[in-house]
Amino acid sequence: MTEDATMRGKTAIVGIGETTYYKRGQSPDPEIKLVLEAIQLAAEDAGIDVREIDGFAAYSNDRNDPPRLATALGTRDLTFSNMFWGGGGGGGSGAVANAIAAVVAGYSKYVVVYRGLAQGQFGRFGQGAQIPVAPGAMAFTAPYGLLSPAQSFAMRIRRFMHEYGAEQSALRAISMASYRHAQSNPRAVMYGRELTEEMYDNSRMIVEPFHLFDCCQENDGAAALIVTSAERAKDMKQKPAWVLSAAQGSDYRQAATAHNAPDYATSNFKTLAPRLYGMAGVGPEDVDVLQSYENFTGGVLMSMVEHGFCEPDEVNDFFTLENFAAPDGKLPLNTSGGNLAECYMHGLELVHEAVRQVRGESTCQVPDVNVSMVTSGPMVQPVSNLILAADRGVDA
Amino acid sequence: MSAETRSYLPEGLPRPAPAVDGLGAEFWEAARRHELVVQQCRTCEGFQWGPEWICHQCHSYDLGYTKVSGRGVIYSWERVWHPVHPALREGTPYIVVLVELPDAGNVRMAGNLLGDPTQDVVIGGEVEVAFEDRTDGDEPYTLVQWRVVE
Numbered sequence: 001m002t003e004d005a006t007m008r009g010k011t012a013i014v015g016i017g018e019t020t021y022y023k024r025g026q027s028p029d030p031e032i033k034l035v036l037e038a039i040q041l042a043a044e045d046a047g048i049d050v051r052e053i054d055g056f057a058a059y060s061n062d063r064n065d066p067p068r069l070a071t072a073l074g075t076r077d078l079t080f081s082n083m084f085w086g087g088g089g090g091g092g093s094g095a096v097a098n099a100i101a102a103v104v105a106g107y108s109k110y111v112v113v114y115r116g117l118a119q120g121q122f123g124r125f126g127q128g129a130q131i132p133v134a135p136g137a138m139a140f141t142a143p144y145g146l147l148s149p150a151q152s153f154a155m156r157i158r159r160f161m162h163e164y165g166a167e168q169s170a171l172r173a174i175s176m177a178s179y180r181h182a183q184s185n186p187r188a189v190m191y192g193r194e195l196t197e198e199m200y201d202n203s204r205m206i207v208e209p210f211h212l213f214d215c216c217q218e219n220d221g222a223a224a225l226i227v228t229s230a231e232r233a234k235d236m237k238q239k240p241a242w243v244l245s246a247a248q249g250s251d252y253r254q255a256a257t258a259h260n261a262p263d264y265a266t267s268n269f270k271t272l273a274p275r276l277y278g279m280a281g282v283g284p285e286d287v288d289v290l291q292s293y294e295n296f297t298g299g300v301l302m303s304m305v306e307h308g309f310c311e312p313d314e315v316n317d318f319f320t321l322e323n324f325a326a327p328d329g330k331l332p333l334n335t336s337g338g339n340l341a342e343c344y345m346h347g348l349e350l351v352h353e354a355v356r357q358v359r360g361e362s363t364c365q366v367p368d369v370n371v372s373m374v375t376s377g378p379m380v381q382p383v384s385n386l387i388l389a390a391d392r393g394v395d396a
Numbered sequence: 397m398s399a400e401t402r403s404y405l406p407e408g409l410p411r412p413a414p415a416v417d418g419l420g421a422e423f424w425e426a427a428r429r430h431e432l433v434v435q436q437c438r439t440c441e442g443f444q445w446g447p448e449w450i451c452h453q454c455h456s457y458d459l460g461y462t463k464v465s466g467r468g469v470i471y472s473w474e475r476v477w478h479p480v481h482p483a484l485r486e487g488t489p490y491i492v493v494l495v496e497l498p499d500a501g502n503v504r505m506a507g508n509l510l511g512d513p514t515q516d517v518v519i520g521g522e523v524e525v526a527f528e529d530r531t532d533g534d535e536p537y538t539l540v541q542w543r544v545v546e
Contacts, residue, residue: 136415159472257446
C-alpha cells in the first residue's frame with residue numbers, strides 16, 4: 001500500500017441528525033419525510049445549508065433514492081449517488097466508507113449517509129416471507145421453517161457456542177448493557193424500561209438460543225450524518241469525529257447458500273478486522289468505546305472476538321455487564337442502547353453514538369474518549385466497520 | 397433412508413422450486429424419486445452446495461448431480477418457538493438441523509429433525525435422510541428431512 005492509499009485522517013463526520021425514534025408502525029410521517037428531516041437536522045448540526053450537500057450514500061436497499069432526495073432538497077449539483085450492496089446492517093459503516101471515498105477522490109464536498117425505515121408502511125423484517133413458492137436458495141431453507149433473520153443466525157451462534165463453550169450468560173450481558181445504557185438516553189425507545197437478569201432469563205424463547213431480549217427491535221425513524229474533508233472539518237461548527245479507517249467486505253464464500261459458508265461460526269469480520277486496525281494504526285487495546293451492531297446478541301459475541309477484544313474461549317469471563325457498562329467498564333459497549341434498546345435504525349444510530357462519544361456528548365459518556373469504534377452487521381455479507389477518533393492522528 | 401407419510405410442519409409454508417433460471421431443478425427432481433443428490437464438478441470432481449453455475453474450485457461450467465448415501469452428521473441445530481409465519485401458529489416448537497454430508501465433501505443441508513420436537517439434539521450425532529412427500533402445494537413436492545440414526 002502506498003502512502004496515498006489510505007483514508008486515515010483525511011475526512012471527518014461533522015454533522016449528525018436523527019428523527020424521533022418510534023416503535024414499528026408508529027411513525028406519523030411517511031418514510032421519505034423522516035429521511036428529509038434527518039438530513040436537515042444533520043446539516044443544521046454541521047452548520048451548513050442543506051443545499052451544500054452534494055453526495056448521498058445509503059445501504060440495505062434504502063427505498064429513498066438520491067435523485068429524489070436531491071430534487072426535494074434543491075441540491076444544486078448532485079455529485080455522488082451511492083448504494084452499498086447487501087442486506088441487514090452490513091452497510092452501516094460501509095456507506096460511511098463510501099462517503100469517505102467520494103470525498104477523498106474529490107467527487108464530493110459534503111456527503112450525507114442516511115437510512116430511513118418505516119416498517120409500518122413497508123412491511124417487517126422479522127416476518128417470514130408469505131409467498132406460495134420459495135425459489136432458488138430460499139428453497140433450501142424456507143420450506144423447513146427456516147425463514148427469519150433470527151432463525152438464520154441462531155444456527156451460526158449455536159455452532160460458535162458449541163465450539164467454544166460459550167454460555168447463555170455471555171449473550172445476556174450484551175442485552176443487559178444495551179438496556180442499561182438506554183435508561184440514560186431519552187431518545188431510546190426502551191427508555192424507562194429496565195431489564196433485569198431475571199426478566200431476561202424468564203423471557204420467552206424466540207429460537208434457541210435467543211430469548212426475546214437477544215433480538216433487536218423493529219422501528220420507524222431516520223438517521224443521517226455528514227462526511228467532509230479534513231480541510232473543511234477543521235473550521236466547522238462541531239468538534240470533528242476524525243475517520244482513522246473504515247473497512248468493508250466478506251470472507252471466503254461467506255454467502256454460500258444453504259448455510260455452506262466454509263467458516264460457519266463467524267460474524268464475517270475475520271478478514272476486515274486486520275484491515276481496519278492496520279489502516280487506523282491502532283489495536284483493540286486502544287479502543288475506548290465500542291458500538292457493535294446487535295441484530296442478535298450472538299452476533300456481537302462473535303464480532304468482538306473477531307476484533308480481538310478477547311479470545312473465543314474467554315467469552316464467559318469477559319462478557320459481563322460490569323465490563324460493558326459506561327463509564328468505567330473495561331470496554332463500554334453500545335452506550336446509546338443500540339439496536340436492542342435505543343432504536344433499530346439499521347445500525348446507523350450506532351455511528352451517531354460513536355460520534356457523540358468523540359464529541360463528549362453521549363448520555364452515557366465515557367471519559368476522555370479518543371478511539372471510538374463501530375462494527376456493522378455481523379453475519380451478513382458484506383459487513384463493515386469504522387474507527388473514529390478525537391485526534392486526527394496525522395500531521396495536519 | 398426412509399419415506400415419510402406424515403408431514404413434520406403444517407401446510408402453508410412456501411414450497412421449494414428451482415431458481416427462475418433453472419438452477420437446482422435436478423435436486424428437487426431427485427427428491428421426488430427419493431434420491432439425495434449433490435452438485436459435483438465433472439472436471440475436478442469437487443462437490444459444492446448450494447448449486448451454482450460454475451465450480452468454485454476449478455471454474456468449470458461442466459457440473460452434474462451425484463447421488464450420495466444420505467448419511468450425515470449434525471453440524472448445528474435450533475429449536476424454533478416463535479412462529480414467524482401464519483402457517484406455523486400451531487406448529488411450534490420445531491427443530492431445524494444443519495447436516496454435514498461426509499461423502500459429499502462435507503457440504504451442508506438444512507432440514508427438520510423428525511420425531512419429538514422437544515428431543516435433545518446432539519451436535520456430531522448421526523442422521524439419515526428421510527423423504528417427505530407433500531401434496532399441499534399446487535403440485536406435489538418432496539422435502540429432504542433428517543432422522544437420528546439409532
